Every structure is written in C-alpha cells, then in structure tokens.
Amino acid sequence: MDEGAVDRLAAAILRTLGDRSIFVVGAGRSGLVARAFAMRLMHLGFSVHVVGETTTPRMDPGDLLIVISGSGETLYPSTIAREAKKLGGVIAAITSYPDSTIGRLADVVVTIRGRIKPETTTDYESRQIMGIHEPLTPLGTLFELSTMIFCDALVSELASRLGKTEEDIARRHASLE
Numbered sequence: 001m002d003e004g005a006v007d008r009l010a011a012a013i014l015r016t017l018g019d020r021s022i023f024v025v026g027a028g029r030s031g032l033v034a035r036a037f038a039m040r041l042m043h044l045g046f047s048v049h050v051v052g053e054t055t056t057p058r059m060d061p062g063d064l065l066i067v068i069s070g071s072g073e074t075l076y077p078s079t080i081a082r083e084a085k086k087l088g089g090v091i092a093a094i095t096s097y098p099d100s101t102i103g104r105l106a107d108v109v110v111t112i113r114g115r116i117k118p119e120t121t122t123d124y125e126s127r128q129i130m131g132i133h134e135p136l137t138p139l140g141t142l143f144e145l146s147t148m149i150f151c152d153a154l155v156s157e158l159a160s161r162l163g164k165t166e167e168d169i170a171r172r173h174a175s176l177e
Contacts, residue, residue: 001112005108005110008108009066010158013046013158014158014161023049023050025050025066026074027075027076029141030068032144033068033144034050037068043173044159061088061089067093067102071100073101073102092108092109094147095110096112096114097111110150112146113143
C-alpha cells in the first residue's frame with residue numbers, strides 16, 4: 001500500500017475533529033464495510049454518518065466523504081461523490097481502481113487491490129499457460145475483506161494518534177443492544 005495515501009486519509013479524518021462531519025458511502029458489501037468503518041469512527045469520537053440513513057444531516061463545505069467502491073464506478077457511490085464535490089466536500093476514495101470515476105473525483109485515494117471484475121479469459125488451459133490464476137473468492141470478496149482489515153487497522157492508528165484506549169472506545173459502544 002502507498003503509505004503516503006494512507007497518511008493523507010488519516011490526516012483528512014483527523015481534520016474533521018471539532019466542527020466537521022464524516023460521511024461514508026458504499027454499495028452492497030462495500031456498503032457494509034463502510035457502515036462498520038463508520039461505527040468504529042464513532043467509537044473514536046468522530047461525528048460520522050452513513051449516507052442514506054434517515055438521521056444523516058446535510059453536508060457542509062469542508063466535510064469529508066469516504067467512498068468505498070472496489071470498481072470505483074458503482075452508480076450510487078459515484079453519484080454521491082459528484083454531489084459531495086459540488087457541495088465543497090473533501091472526497092476520499094478506497095478503491096481498486098484509482099483511475100476510475102470515483103478515483104478521479106477524490107482528493108485522497110487509497111488503492112486496495114482485489115479482483116472486482118470476473119476474469120475475461122474463460123479457458124482454463126489458456127489461463128494456466130498465460131500465468132493467469134483466478135482467486136477462489138468470487139467477485140469483490142478480496143477487495144471487501146482487505147478493505148475491512150485496512151479500515152480496522154486505520155482505526156487502530158487513529159486511536160493511537162488520539163491517545164484513545166480500548167476503555168475509551170468501549171464507553172462509546174452501543175448500550176441498547
């Protein structure tokens with residue numbers, strides 16, 4: 001991974017402390033990863049919202065939108081990213097394709113490699129001769145799992161930078177479960 005990109009994402013998140021909000025968006029399983037990331041950011045004390053929820057407030061200039069999209073082309077997240085850009089938001093993309101629509105809109109791009117699109121060479125023998133080996137996981141699974149691990153690692157880094165302990169995090173954990 002590009003450590004500079006990771007540091008830029010961490011810095012963008014830290015800049016929201018105080019009077020800025022973080023919004024997260026993704027579709028499908030990437031959306032579930034985004035929701036899990038939002039929960040952990042909330043545990044650290046950030047003002048964070050999942051786009052599309054009924055309690056999501058307006059985005060103001062300078063707020064941060066984190067878009068998680070393996071392909072970087074998924075319609076819903078790319079539409080949200082375009083709108084956030086018009087509103088003066090800072091866009092961070094976590095994607096496998098930095099040159100995608102979402103990647104080009106983003107101010108910060110963290111690239112996480114993972115198979116998103118099915119292999120185009122379907123003949124097994126041809127793939128073996130060419131050295132093309134498909135992973136055993138379908139579609140975007142590698143991206144989604146890798147992104148979940150990355151987001152949890154980033155939360156640990158943010159907690160360290162903020163001096164937060166596990167007890168601090170636990171105090172913000174849901175109590176109505």
